[in-house]
Amino acid sequence: MIKRCTKDDIDKIYSIEEKSFADPMKTETMLKDLDRDSYFCYALSEEDIISFISFEKVFDEGQIISVATDPRYRGKGFAKKLFHEVIKSAKENGITFFTLEVRxxxxxxxxxxxxxxxKEVGLRKNYYQNPVCDALLMDLQIGDE
Ligand SMILES: CC(C)(COP(=O)(O)OP(=O)(O)OC[C@H]1O[C@@H](n2cnc3c(N)ncnc32)[C@H](O)[C@@H]1OP(=O)(O)O)[C@@H](O)C(=O)NCCC(=O)NCCS
Incomplete structure (x- = not known):
């Protein structure tokens, strides 16, 4: 099942974040984000949340904020399945392309x-700290699919 996340999901999302990132997003930040109409967070769940994607809508651009799958369920196609659904619903919400940065x-x-x-569209040298790493910039056009 794919669903739009609510405040009730934050504890589970945080638990995936902290297992996935050296510098996880704070729960207070996520709670504030959920109050904004431009913030979208979707989760794929079975009995519990397995994978989630969050992004910010800025005009027709979807700026990916976070993507993670519970470590127990990685490599089983869950993030890809969720992404396909997110892309479909983003189109319905007027998004024509996604952008992201990745280590x-x-x-x-x-x-x-x-x-x-x-597609790879750029590189920001030493963008990340802890540990220092370049950021690869990528985008995906979805407007005319
Ligand atoms: C990146 C991440 C979200 C992938 O989630 P996932 O649910 O395991 O991914 P999926 O099983 O849906 O894999 C989809 C595709 O990604 C690629 N992929 C996923 N894990 C991979 C791995 N360990 N090695 C190589 N390719 C991999 C494959 O191309 C796969 O497609 P295929 O199965 O058709 O070959 C997950 O590894 C994760 O949570 N990592 C930690 C958090 C993170 O780094 N997030 C991204 C921040 S920008």
Whole structure:
């Protein structure tokens, strides 16, 4: 099942965030984000949340904020399935392209994005801290699919 996240989902999303990122997003930030109409967070769940994607809508651009799958369920196609649904519903909400930044050494995420059709469009040197790493900039046009 794919659903739009609510405040009731934040604890589970935070638990996936903290297992996935050295610098996880704070729950207070996520709670404030959910109050904004331009913020979208979708989750794929079975008994519990398995994978989530959040993004900000800025005019017709969807700026990906976070993507993660519970480590127990990685490599089973869940993030890809969720992304396909998110792209469908984003189109209905007037989004024509997605943008994102990813650590240039995050091979699994880059492979996921490429498998969805994202293209590399730039590199920001030393963009990330803890540890320092370049950011690969990627985008995906969805307007005329
Ligand atoms: C990146 C991440 C979200 C992928 O989630 P997932 O549910 O395991 O991904 P899926 O099983 O849907 O994989 C989809 C595609 O991604 C690629 N992929 C996923 N994991 C991969 C891995 N470990 N190695 C190589 N490719 C991988 C494959 O191309 C796969 O497509 P295929 O199965 O058709 O070959 C997950 O590894 C994760 O949560 N990582 C930590 C958080 C993170 O780095 N998020 C991205 C921040 S920008």
């Amino acid at each position: 240039s050494n995050n091979t699994s995420a880059i492979a996921l994005y490429k498998s969805l059709g994202f």
